[in-house]
Amino acid sequence: NAGVxxxxxxxxxxxxxxxxxxxxxxxxxxxxxxxxxxxxMGLRLIHYSVGEGTTAKGEVPDGYNVSRLKKxxxxxxxxxxxxxQTSVYFCASSYSTSGGHEQYFGPGTRLTVT
Amino acid sequence: xxQVEQSPPDLILQEGANSTLRCNFSDSVNNxxxxxxxxxxxxxxxxxxxxxTKQNGRLSATTVxxxxxxxxxxxxxxxxxxxxxxxxxxxxxxxxIFGKGTTLSVSS
Numbered sequence: 001n002a003g004v005x006x007x008x009x010x011x012x013x014x015x016x017x018x019x020x021x022x023x024x025x026x027x028x029x030x031x032x033x034x035x036x037x038x039x040x041m042g043l044r045l046i047h048y049s050v051g052e053g054t055t056a057k058g059e060v061p062d063g064y065n066v067s068r069l070k071k072x073x074x075x076x077x078x079x080x081x082x083x084x085q086t087s088v089y090f091c092a093s094s095y096s097t098s099g100g101h102e103q104y105f106g107p108g109t110r111l112t113v114t
Numbered sequence: 115x116x117q118v119e120q121s122p123p124d125l126i127l128q129e130g131a132n133s134t135l136r137c138n139f140s141d142s143v144n145n146x147x148x149x150x151x152x153x154x155x156x157x158x159x160x161x162x163x164x165x166x167t168k169q170n171g172r173l174s175a176t177t178v179x180x181x182x183x184x185x186x187x188x189x190x191x192x193x194x195x196x197x198x199x200x201x202x203x204x205x206x207x208x209x210x211i212f213g214k215g216t217t218l219s220v221s222s
Binding site: 031033035040041042043044045048050056058059088090092101102103104105107108110 | 118144145147149155156157159162200202204208209210212213214215
């Protein structure tokens with residue numbers, strides 16, 4: 001049981017380039033999330049999904065797109081990278097509980113845009 | 115939106131000391147989680163605690179939902195406890211809203 005995995009771990013892009021970050025979970029969780037973490041701050045939600053084929057915007061969605069074609073995978077795309085997207089990106093997943101949803105996080109992807 | 119405030123922002127301890135970290139939130143929540151972000155950047159789940167008290171080894175947490183705060187207790191601190199501790203809350207069963215964290219440094 002690997003939990004939540006992210007690919008790649010590190011990436012350097014030039015301004016204007018595109019890339020896709022892959023998140024995979026093997027816990028059969030319905031919900032998946034993409035967050036970004038900037039220096040000295042907590043995490044902020046980019047996009048999330050409440051099930052296969054569904055996506056929704058979070059707090060900071062501009063410049064990103066997502067897709068959830070399979071229940072276990074959640075992709076985050078940057079179509080035209082900008083230096084402001086330099087950050088650490090975390091994926092998370094959760095199951096439904098009677099109250100809220102405990103979220104489990106992947107190891108993160110460190111992205112630098114030059 | 116809901117506000118999450120953590121205190122203190124920074125904490126420096128000698129090995130073996132005890133500490134209490136606080137998380138205040140501005141509205142009712144369905145979920146509250148405590149995380150430890152280690153020096154390598156990994157986020158480790160400590161507690162899922164929307165209410166009540168839980169203990170795990172040297173760590174324990176209490177959430178008083180009616181008064182909108184949670185406390186994380188670290189006893190007999192060790193150098194491996196160093197890092198940033200985040201409190202995060204969830205209102206609608208979707209996004210976690212994170213506080214800015216408490217940076218803990220434990221020296222030997």
